[in-house]
Amino acid sequence: MVGAGIVGASCAYFLTRAGVRVTVVDRGGVASGTTGAGEGNILVSDKEPGPELDLALRSNALWRDLDEQCGGFEWEPKGGLVVAETPEVLDALTAFAGGQRAGGVAAARVAPGDLRDFEPHLADGLAGGVHYPQDAQVQPMLAAARLLRASGARLVRTAVERFLVTGDRVTGVRTGEGDLRADAVVNAAGTWAGGFAQAPLPIRPRKGFILVTQPFADPPVRHKVYTAAYVTNVASDAEGLETSGVIESTRAGTVLIGASRQRVGHDTSIDYRVLAKLARQAIGLFPVLADRQVIRAYAGLRPYSPDHLPVIGPDHRLENLFHACGHEGAGIGLAPATAEMITAQITGAGPSVEPSPFAPGRFP
Amino acid sequence: MIYDLAVVGAGPAGLTAARVAARRGLSVALLDAYAKTGGQFLRGAAQPRLTGVDVRLGRRVWAVEKSQERFEIHASETTTATTLLVATGAHDRVIPFPGWDLPGVLTAGGAQALVKGERVKPGEEVVVAGTGPFLLPVAVTLLDAGVRVKEVLEANRPSPRMAAALARVPSKAAEALGYARRLAEARVPYRTGHAVVAAHGEDSVEGVTVAKLTRDWKPYAWRTVDCDTLAVGYGFTPQADLLVQLGCRTEGDHVTVDDHQRTSVDGVLAAGEVTGVAGAAAAVVEGALAVHALIGAPPPRLLAERARLRRFARALELSYPVRDGWQHWLTPGTLVCRCEEVTVSALEEARDLGADDPRTVKLLARPGMGWCQGRMCGHAVARLTGHDPAPQKRPFAQPITLADLTLHDREDST
């Protein structure tokens, strides 16, 4: 298993429970990449009907199981609230939610007068929203660490330099601490997953910032709250900066403020102009935040693929190599279903979700 | 306007630099977070006159950005300058022990600041503990304020290196002797190889446990001392946040500079404790040196003086280290991170989950995630995970309200 982020940890968990012996290799240790730079979202609300939503719904159910089987990662089925600033946006949002409902998502329209029943501190003048009770959150670093620990898999902290290949078969990996032989290798290397020369994939980083407020004894935000513009940004192909307000609290009492998307390579430097936009959008949704303080900010890199679908399944060039990567900003949410799919493919079990849309060979 | 020089920090280094620069005809802005100049050392003391310097107090600089060949220094307003001198000093280095978060436990620097800057007695009966020569002036300051100083406890033992260093800097030797004499007159015991290993009390300190320490700080032979206040400090940690933001090279806990006080980033100078804790005298020399180097050649006299004071500081650093034996003072319930209330056992749980470095421990157990952003627990968390403390990257050197942050939502940077 190359990568000890949430995807690698989940795969290790599912595989070991299926009787497979797993060694996880990561140069930065558990949750040191994108997993450690996100909010821990487990969302169905931002996904349009289709393969990713199917995967998200399966994953949502699996997360509930994982909380019972393993737990200890601040599982919070808090629900999501998507708000619309104008009646036009609300109409579009409502239509979007209608499609999702047909795909199995629980979604209920919220009248403007009822918004404050969900979020007492929400701004005036919003046109309404949609409530998604299935949306949830975990503390992603703890989730990865707990799943990895519960798997019993060995974690080796070193860099994977390349795959070991004999003919057209992968037989292991070369690491900074020597060769590791394996019957199968899973590439769960997040933003670096595309860069293995023997089996490249079109996966690139999409930078995002999170602004962290001071801790609150009683945080003013209860659900994951975001504006409808977020959904369009997630699906967008723009190169430049896009931001939309995404606000939620954590069990630790802080409020996390996102979300920005930029394609600037592996650069994780801070840009205060982007942070300022996030602050403006947060105050727009929750005016009560205006005189509260931010104490921290960080950047993370979402590993994205050209069609915004994750890359899951056997490599189309090399045998015994499997990919579990390219989850963009949805890795936490999609990890368990990804792990279940990979485990089925390695052990020969039947799939719960149709795997073909995620096949690594789909790119030209 | 664009200043020739912006100085952040109005302590000994920053004040000197601003004064020298203004006298040499540079346009200078001097910023400080507090409402008065002087920094920690000159609190309440006489200070040089600053003619021709734009002094901006109460300015909490939360970030510095470099754009083109200019620096934008963000506080409640943005100051722009072509050269930046960071002289933001240091804060007390503290290590955890049971009860260290009880009210009445103050840092040594905090106790001194209360007396010197605020004319307030930190308490009536005070124990002073920790390591380093700074404990002596703190105890004397307290005595002079009419506080009963019960004991001064130095965790390290006298070192031959220190004696040799003092012999080479007679002014420092005389200063130390003066403090010792004052403590002796007041019959205040100064005990080396001793530490406060726990503080007790309900809502506030009522007493402390004092232990003798082995050379590596394992405690033995405990006793309790009644007191209402504990002043504790284990040296200092440079406050190099702005320099780290700018990407300046660091070594150990501080930023590295060359003979001209230049950091590794063009146009960024640093002086005083941010370049390694060496005290006010060195800070004054470095503040002056930075400006001389900027406008001409650094005077050899200043270079020699700085070298001498830095050698002395190095001897201090080696004679008064924080030794890992303090970890024996901890109990499972001892708070390591005061802000997030992270206990020793919570850290151990994170380590069991595979966190073997400060960053991962922080992600899993939250030490350093709170209000102070690891300023108080940074040393402890690093050592408890077997790492050397290093300056942390803090995108916000000070908290800032969301409303103030929105003012930076703009397209260009001028």
Added chain:
Amino acid sequence: MIEFRFQDRVITAEEGQSIGAALHAAGIRSWRTTRFGDRPRGLFCAIGACFDCLLTVNGRPDQRACQTVARPGDEVTA
């Protein structure tokens, strides 16, 4: 000397003194509690680095008591 209010008490401070120092001098050693363990907090570092001493001044939340100069008539709450 100036006066300000802390909860229901009148506190006297010297001109230029911080709110934290004035409270400490008045024998008030803690003015907030932590959010998990309800532990009392007052001055610790007293130089603006530890954030233990936060309180609300004239409705502005989370001000550092040690860094906020007391003004006549200030309304200070936990």
